[in-house]
Amino acid sequence: MSKNALATGLICLVAVLVTSVFFWLLTDLVIHGLPRLSGPFFVEASQNAGRSGGIGPIIVSTALILLVAIVTSAPLGLATAVLLSEFTRPGSLFGRLVRRSLDVLAGVPSIVFGLFGNAFFCIYLGLGFSILSGGLTLACMVLPLLIRTAEQGLQVAPNDYRLAAAALGMSRSAALTHLLLPAAMPALVAALLLAIGRAGAETAALVFTSGYVDRMPDSLLDSGRALSVHIYDLSMNVAGGDANASAAALVLIGLLLIINTIAMSLAKQWRIATP
Amino acid sequence: MSLMINTKKDNPGAAYTLGPLQAGPPCCVPEPLIQVDNLSLHYGAKPALAKVSLDIYKGCITALIGPSGCGKTSFLSVLNRLTDMIPDCRVLGHVYFDNKDLRHPTLDVQALRRDIGMIFQKPVPFPLSIRRNIELPLREHGMNKAADLNARVQQVLQDVGLWEEVKDRLEAPAQALSGGQQQRLCIARALALRPKVLLMDEPCSALDPIASGVVEDLIQRLRGQYTVVIVTHNLAQARRIANYAGFFWVKERAGCLIEFGQAKQIFEAPVHELTAAYVQGKRG
Numbered sequence: 001m002s003k004n005a006l007a008t009g010l011i012c013l014v015a016v017l018v019t020s021v022f023f024w025l026l027t028d029l030v031i032h033g034l035p036r037l038s039g040p041f042f043v044e045a046s047q048n049a050g051r052s053g054g055i056g057p058i059i060v061s062t063a064l065i066l067l068v069a070i071v072t073s074a075p076l077g078l079a080t081a082v083l084l085s086e087f088t089r090p091g092s093l094f095g096r097l098v099r100r101s102l103d104v105l106a107g108v109p110s111i112v113f114g115l116f117g118n119a120f121f122c123i124y125l126g127l128g129f130s131i132l133s134g135g136l137t138l139a140c141m142v143l144p145l146l147i148r149t150a151e152q153g154l155q156v157a158p159n160d161y162r163l164a165a166a167a168l169g170m171s172r173s174a175a176l177t178h179l180l181l182p183a184a185m186p187a188l189v190a191a192l193l194l195a196i197g198r199a200g201a202e203t204a205a206l207v208f209t210s211g212y213v214d215r216m217p218d219s220l221l222d223s224g225r226a227l228s229v230h231i232y233d234l235s236m237n238v239a240g241g242d243a244n245a246s247a248a249a250l251v252l253i254g255l256l257l258i259i260n261t262i263a264m265s266l267a268k269q270w271r272i273a274t275p
Numbered sequence: 276m277s278l279m280i281n282t283k284k285d286n287p288g289a290a291y292t293l294g295p296l297q298a299g300p301p302c303c304v305p306e307p308l309i310q311v312d313n314l315s316l317h318y319g320a321k322p323a324l325a326k327v328s329l330d331i332y333k334g335c336i337t338a339l340i341g342p343s344g345c346g347k348t349s350f351l352s353v354l355n356r357l358t359d360m361i362p363d364c365r366v367l368g369h370v371y372f373d374n375k376d377l378r379h380p381t382l383d384v385q386a387l388r389r390d391i392g393m394i395f396q397k398p399v400p401f402p403l404s405i406r407r408n409i410e411l412p413l414r415e416h417g418m419n420k421a422a423d424l425n426a427r428v429q430q431v432l433q434d435v436g437l438w439e440e441v442k443d444r445l446e447a448p449a450q451a452l453s454g455g456q457q458q459r460l461c462i463a464r465a466l467a468l469r470p471k472v473l474l475m476d477e478p479c480s481a482l483d484p485i486a487s488g489v490v491e492d493l494i495q496r497l498r499g500q501y502t503v504v505i506v507t508h509n510l511a512q513a514r515r516i517a518n519y520a521g522f523f524w525v526k527e528r529a530g531c532l533i534e535f536g537q538a539k540q541i542f543e544a545p546v547h548e549l550t551a552a553y554v555q556g557k558r559g
Contacts, residue, residue, distance in 0.1 A: 089362050164399035164461075166360055168412040168468065169388035178411055179401055 029253070033246030041247065046214050050234045051241050055248055057216035061131060061224025062200070064217060065210055068135020069142065069199045074192060076139075077146035084147070085154040086176060099148075106144035111204040113141045118208035129223040134210025141205055142195040149194055153187020154180060189264075197256055203228040227252045308333040308472065308502050309354060309377075314368035315529075316349050316358070322529035323349045326368070329521055329535045331472070336494065336503040338513035338538065341523030341553070346530025347506040350523075351474045354504065355391040356384050373471075389416060392465035396477040398457035400449035405441050408449045408460060409467050416468065431463040435493055455486025462493060466501075473497060475505040479512065491516060510554060514542050522550045 044054030080098070088095040117137025127133045157180045165175035181188070203226070211223035212233065225233075231248050234241030309331035316324040324346040331337050331354075339347045352358045353366055356377070370377040377387065401408050409428045418424060428445070432438040437459050441452070449460055458478060465473060475494070479487040495516055497503050507513050513520060517538035522545075524533045534541060534550045545551040 091362075158399075160395070160397065160399040161401065163357060163360070164395065164401070165412075167355060167357060167388055167393035167395075168415075168464065169385040170412055170415045171385065174411075174415050178403075183402060 026253075029246045029250050032243055033248075033250040036243050036247035037250060042251070045216065046230075046244075049238050049241070050214065050230065050244055051238060052244070055227070055230065055244075055251065057214055058225050058227055058230045058248070059251070061210070061217050062227045064131045064220060064224060065135045065138065065206070065226055066196060066199055068132060068220065069138035070192065070196060072136060073139035073143050073146055073195065077143055077191070077195075078150055078188065080143075080147045081150035081154055082176065085151045086172065086180070102144040102147055106148070109204075110141060110202055113137055114205040114208040116140070117205060122209060127221065129209065129211035129213075130221045131210050131217055131224045132220040134206045134224070134226065135220075137205050137209045138199040138202060141202065142199050145198060146191050146195045149191035150184075150188050153184040153191060156187060157183040193260060193264075196259055200252065200256055200259075201228055202226075203232050207232075227255075305330075305335075306333045307331065308373065309504075310369075310371040311350075311354075312369040312371075314350070314353060314366070314370060316346065316353060316367070317365045318361070319363040324353075325526070325529035325531050327530075327532045329532060331502060331504055332519060333502050334499045335518040336498055336505060336516050337519040337521065338517035339504065339506045339521045339523060340508070340510060340513050341530075341533075342525070343508075344530075345523040345525045347523050348476050349530070351393065351476055351504065351506060354472070354474055355388050355393050356382075357393065359384065389468045390470055391472040391474060392468060392470040393474040394458070394461055394465060394476065394478045397481050398454060398461050400452065400457045400460055402448070402450060404446045405449045405452070405460060406445040409464050412464065413467055427467050431467045432460075434466055435459040435463040436489070437463060453486065455482050455489055458482060458486070458490055459493060462490070470501065472502045472504065475503060477506055477508060480508060487512075510542075510556070514538065522547070522553060524549050524553070 041054040042059065043056040045057055046055060047053035084095055084098060088098075114137065117133055117140065121127045121133035121136050122129060127136075161179045161183065162172075162175055165179055166172075170178075206226050206229050210226060210229075212225055212229065213223035214225045214230065215222075217224040227248055231245050231252065234245035234248065307330035311330070312328050314324060314327045315322070327346075327350060339350065341347055349358070352361075353370060354372075354377070358364045358366055366378065372387070372391065376382070401411065403411065406428055409431060410424050413424060413427060418427070429438060429442075432441065437456060440456065441447075449457065452460060458481075462473075462478075478494070479490050482490060491512060494503060494505065498516075498518075505513075505517070519536065520538040520541040521535040522533045522541060523530050525531070534545060534547045536546075541550060542554050545554060
């Protein structure tokens with residue numbers, strides 16, 4: 001057998017293995033979870049520690065936590081990315097320091113963010129176990145990812161635009177708002193997406209901050225249980241909760257897929273609508 | 276190829292601001308608009324230009340020729356202060372534009388760049404519509420009335436001979452235009468700001484021969500009303516269009532101006548032997 005055929009065979013094998021793991025996982029979830037999925041499952045409150053009933057309040061809590069995380073991290077992240085990519089000289093001490101700190105932060109395990117969030121937001125700032133604490137903790141956690149991805153997106157925007165805009169006597173901020181940000185928009189949306197995905201899948205950082213309470217939250221200061229925490233709790237702590245855990249996991253995967261699709265199509269439309 | 280712009284009756288209000296194609300150089304009285312005195316430029320520790328002195332004459336086309344990497348583009352970037360955007364770039368010497376110190380720290384750089392426009396080797400249309408490409412810098416400089424903007428857009432597109440080609444699709448993306456059209460759009464965009472000087476960095480080298488010819492004719496028509504400084508590797512082109520020519524060469528790893536004078540003299544009776552060898556195609 002030629003080397004080429006061998007290589008092709010190996011690559012195909014790896015591809016099949018990787019996809020089969022995903023499909024195995026998905027099939028398992030569908031087999032166990034699909035029978036539980038129904039209209040009421042999405043709106044009803046969970047009963048009997050989650051063994052029966054639905055995930056209505058949990059979906060609401062998850063959405064609120066994600067909302068808090070994105071609303072706080074997106075402007076901060078975008079501003080920092082713009083600062084790093086447009087207003088910091090390459091190789092400057094400030095830029096290097098910020099980037100290095102972000103890389104370190106990105107490598108910090110989420111449980112550490114959870115402990116930090118618990119100490120800082122819940123106790124020090126007195127927000128208690130609440131959706132606000134959880135969202136803010138997640139915001140801290142996704143910031144490094146958001147900033148570095150957005151920064152890369154801005155750097156991909158052709159340098160020609162910067163030069164051409166400057167040669168036309170346009171200010172840097174005008175070039176940024178009219179040319180660079182629109183050009184980087186797909187990458188920025190992708191960054192936001194990655195952040196939402198990361199935040200939505202997070203469990204450890206939320207256990208200590210937004211808590212376990214599975215009631216419908218009245219306000220952002222109420223404790224709320226995120227979907228991932230719900231899945232964790234059902235499969236680890238509640239005997240007989242596996243079926244509902246699978247159903248909730250299916251919902252989580254479905255939600256992430258939907259967010260993905262919407263954001264991608266938005267990015268596409270942006271591109272078409274900008275000219 | 277017809278070089279006269281056709282004057283359609285359906286645009287009575289549109290005045291063409293560029294004249295028809297003129298006969299070859301020389302055409303003008305030498306009156307310096309930009310004076311460069313002992314200009315040196317370093318990127319970090321690396322010298323790029325050493326002690327260049329020359330005058331750019333008003334209304335004329337000045338061609339800068341020489342091999343790659345001899346500092347011609349760097350020289351252009353000094354003239355509209357694009358060098359400000361390059362970290363570690365140090366400039367020494369004096370440059371006067373309209374008798375004002377062009378390198379003065381308090382000079383309004385945005386206003387300077389409005390007066391001294393630049394065209395790049397690769398056309399850089401913004402990812403916007405044809406109309407927005409021209410309007411965006413105009414709006415930046417405070418022109419907001421739709422009527423004024425429309426008139427200016429039409430006028431500059433007519434000046435570069437693009438109007439008839441794009442008048443029905445002004446809202447179409449500029450990046451869908453052909454390379455030559457894109458370059459003419461970029462020239463139109465620069466002309467829209469009513470500059471005094473246009474710096475052109477090999478504006479034809481990324482274009483096919485026909486598009487290149489169209490842009491070259493356009494550059495010829497800029498003569499008189501605009502002062503043009505053009506960097507070109509195309510010696511035949513420089514010979515055809517330039518009134519004045521400067522020959523750059525690398526000496527001791529920095530770009531130097533070897534010879535400067537009327538284009539006719541540089542091409543037909545060069546004083547320096549390097550110039551002679553280069554314009555005859557023996558070196559470079």
